[in-house]
Amino acid sequence: MTSAPAPDAPRLPGARWSAPEIAFWLLAVAAFFAFPAYRVLGSQILITGLFAVTLDLILGYAGIVSLGHAAFFGAGAYAAGLLTVHGWGEPVSGLVAAGAAGAIVGYATSFLVVRGADLARLMVTLGIGLLLYEAANKAAFVTGGVDGLSGVSMWKLFGVFPFDLAGNTAYLYSLAVLFVLFALARRIVNSPFGLSLRGIRENGRRMPAIGSPVARRLIAIYTISAAMAGVAGGLLAQTTQFVGLDVLSFPRSADLMIVLVLGGTGRLYGGLVGAAVFMIAHHLLSDLNPVYWQFWLGLLLVVVVMFARGGILGGVDALRRRSRGASR
Amino acid sequence: MLGHLVGVLFDGVAYGSLLFVISIGLSVTMGLMNFVNLAHGAFAMLGGYACAVLMTRAGVPFLATLPLAFAAAAAAGIVLERTLYQRLYRATHLEQVMFSIGLVFMAVAGATWAFGPSQAAVRLPGFLRGQVHVAGLDFGAYRVFLIGVVVVVTIALHLMLVRTRFGAQVRASVDNAVAAAGLGIDVNRVFAVTFALGSGLAGLGGALGIDVLGLDPTFPLKYMVYFLLVVAIGGAGTIKGGLVAAMVLGIADVAGKYYLPQAGAFIIYVLMVALMILFPAGLYGRRT
Numbered sequence: 001m002t003s004a005p006a007p008d009a010p011r012l013p014g015a016r017w018s019a020p021e022i023a024f025w026l027l028a029v030a031a032f033f034a035f036p037a038y039r040v041l042g043s044q045i046l047i048t049g050l051f052a053v054t055l056d057l058i059l060g061y062a063g064i065v066s067l068g069h070a071a072f073f074g075a076g077a078y079a080a081g082l083l084t085v086h087g088w089g090e091p092v093s094g095l096v097a098a099g100a101a102g103a104i105v106g107y108a109t110s111f112l113v114v115r116g117a118d119l120a121r122l123m124v125t126l127g128i129g130l131l132l133y134e135a136a137n138k139a140a141f142v143t144g145g146v147d148g149l150s151g152v153s154m155w156k157l158f159g160v161f162p163f164d165l166a167g168n169t170a171y172l173y174s175l176a177v178l179f180v181l182f183a184l185a186r187r188i189v190n191s192p193f194g195l196s197l198r199g200i201r202e203n204g205r206r207m208p209a210i211g212s213p214v215a216r217r218l219i220a221i222y223t224i225s226a227a228m229a230g231v232a233g234g235l236l237a238q239t240t241q242f243v244g245l246d247v248l249s250f251p252r253s254a255d256l257m258i259v260l261v262l263g264g265t266g267r268l269y270g271g272l273v274g275a276a277v278f279m280i281a282h283h284l285l286s287d288l289n290p291v292y293w294q295f296w297l298g299l300l301l302v303v304v305v306m307f308a309r310g311g312i313l314g315g316v317d318a319l320r321r322r323s324r325g326a327s328r
Numbered sequence: 329m330l331g332h333l334v335g336v337l338f339d340g341v342a343y344g345s346l347l348f349v350i351s352i353g354l355s356v357t358m359g360l361m362n363f364v365n366l367a368h369g370a371f372a373m374l375g376g377y378a379c380a381v382l383m384t385r386a387g388v389p390f391l392a393t394l395p396l397a398f399a400a401a402a403a404a405g406i407v408l409e410r411t412l413y414q415r416l417y418r419a420t421h422l423e424q425v426m427f428s429i430g431l432v433f434m435a436v437a438g439a440t441w442a443f444g445p446s447q448a449a450v451r452l453p454g455f456l457r458g459q460v461h462v463a464g465l466d467f468g469a470y471r472v473f474l475i476g477v478v479v480v481v482t483i484a485l486h487l488m489l490v491r492t493r494f495g496a497q498v499r500a501s502v503d504n505a506v507a508a509a510g511l512g513i514d515v516n517r518v519f520a521v522t523f524a525l526g527s528g529l530a531g532l533g534g535a536l537g538i539d540v541l542g543l544d545p546t547f548p549l550k551y552m553v554y555f556l557l558v559v560a561i562g563g564a565g566t567i568k569g570g571l572v573a574a575m576v577l578g579i580a581d582v583a584g585k586y587y588l589p590q591a592g593a594f595i596i597y598v599l600m601v602a603l604m605i606l607f608p609a610g611l612y613g614r615r616t
Contacts, residue, residue, distance in 0.1 A: 065422050112605055118421040119364060120604050123560045126553065127601040134594050254429060261426050295437030301430030305423045306415065
């Protein structure tokens with residue numbers, strides 16, 4: 001992971017938001033008004049973006065390769081869904097419950113994940129993901145099994161805004177949650193704690209020598225990431241008012257990796273850009289046979305890894321550097 | 329009761345033998361090049377389809393398709409290794425994972441396009457069907473055949489690694505690729521030949537496994553976990569570890585499905601997580 005120094009350079013935790021960053025968020029607000037027919041898709045993109053940011057925290061910053069991140073997303077989705085099915089439909093507290101569910105699963109499994117090398121981590125995360133999927137599948141009396149959890153009905157947000165079919169509330173609600181959690185993630189990665197994570201990513205053996213408790217740091221970020229992934233899952237359950245078994249499935253974890261690698265790891269915005277590109281492409285190509293979509297997806301992955309390391313944002317940075325070098 | 333137990337053990341060993349043939353290439357390449365290759369199952373699928381197509385469309389007898397399945401997968405392996413894989417030996421594990429998932433997606437889509445989404449079936453020759461009676465117990469003839477093939481393959485691999493000059497070069501490269509290159513061993517060539525051999529064995533396993541594992545375009549995804557498990561539990565780069573891990577997995581999976589059918593895939597995943605926690609570097613892995 002030899003990314004360019006420019007985007008990775010440490011900033012102060014309270015660093016000002018730069019102009020491109022502000023423009024990015026204004027664009028997300030503008031999209032609400034510019035594409036009124038696509039607000040449902042928009043809210044899905046925002047949720048996937050949030051999910052990708054949580055993976056970026058552990059993968060891009062702490063260097064933990066995970067193939068089972070859907071476990072936390074699914075835990076959050078089922079927590080939020082089950083809460084409403086059993087009579088409590090208030091959205092914001094539902095999200096808190098979803099985050100708590102993600103955090104509990106994340107903290108419990110973090111001890112297994114922080115030990116071992118990449119391959120062992122890959123297997124353990126994959127195994128935990130598959131295990132939860134099987135558990136949800138078998139516990140059909142709680143989760144509804146393959147039929148999914150039906151009967152999710154949300155109360156109005158703040159008692160005022162109903163969740164409508166056009167996705168108006170869903171979009172703005174998702175955007176607000178995404179922004180709050182993104183700001184939190186941004187603050188975390190720019191803090192001394194975040195810097196120590198990068199140190200662990202670059203060389204986990206030297207970090208103890210400068211007094212950094214590697215295992216504890218990794219457990220902390222893994223739990224934070226899992227909690228935020230749980231919130232993302234809760235958001236999906238609330239805005240779609242349905243929880244299917246696929247929230248825990250392996251393809252969800254794999255697609256998430258693709259989203260993040262496509263956008264660019266270790267820069268937070270990569271997950272958001274990747275989610276937008278991936279989901280819009282999927283939407284545009286959805287009338288294609290799904291088999292062909294999978295083929296092009298595979299080809300895209302191979303091409304990105306071979307020729308465009310750093311993803312879309314990595315490419316943008318390279319272009320910027322080149323133009324700056326040319327103007328000098 | 330005891331008969332059941334023997335039968336389950338026997339089926340487990342046969343199943344484990346298949347897992348071993350398919351995964352041993354992955355184990356050696358992972359130990360040799362430290363490359364996380366999730367696409368290994370795609371080579372097995374290729375071998376399986378080569379066997380199925382040759383039998384149904386060209387009328388080649390089953391036993392004759394096995395070397396051809398090996399050759400087809402080995403050829404695909406060497407082409408991909410030279411053109412794509414070798415550029416990523418120094419890449420991060422994340423990039424290797426992404427790259428090989430991409431290959432799996434393409435293989436799944438390609439196989440669906442070429443052969444359709446349904447199960448491919450082969451008709452085994454008469455002498456491999458039916459039962460063999462030994463000491464009052466019935467054993468599936470095909471499973472006896474499977475175990476026999478694996479015994480031969482294992483002995484051949486072992487002799488190759490221990491007795492031949494090439495085997496010595498492989499062992500030296502696994503131990504320390506830089507020092508091996510410094511001693512004049514063409515490490516790149518060793519990598520390429522080993523990769524082709526591993527892919528070929530996967531192809532052979534895929535062809536042998538049509539009757540046991542089934543064969544459809546999602547094969548590489550469906551069994552990815554099993555192949556990775558053999559490597560992760562056995563420890564990368566050892567034949568003995570892979571063999572033991574494959575047997576443990578095969579017996580646990582068959583026994584689980586037989587005695588606790590309602591638990592389904594649960595047993596294998598619990599076993600996997602437990603073993604990974606107890607042996608993070610594998611049963612026979614070198615701790616670094």
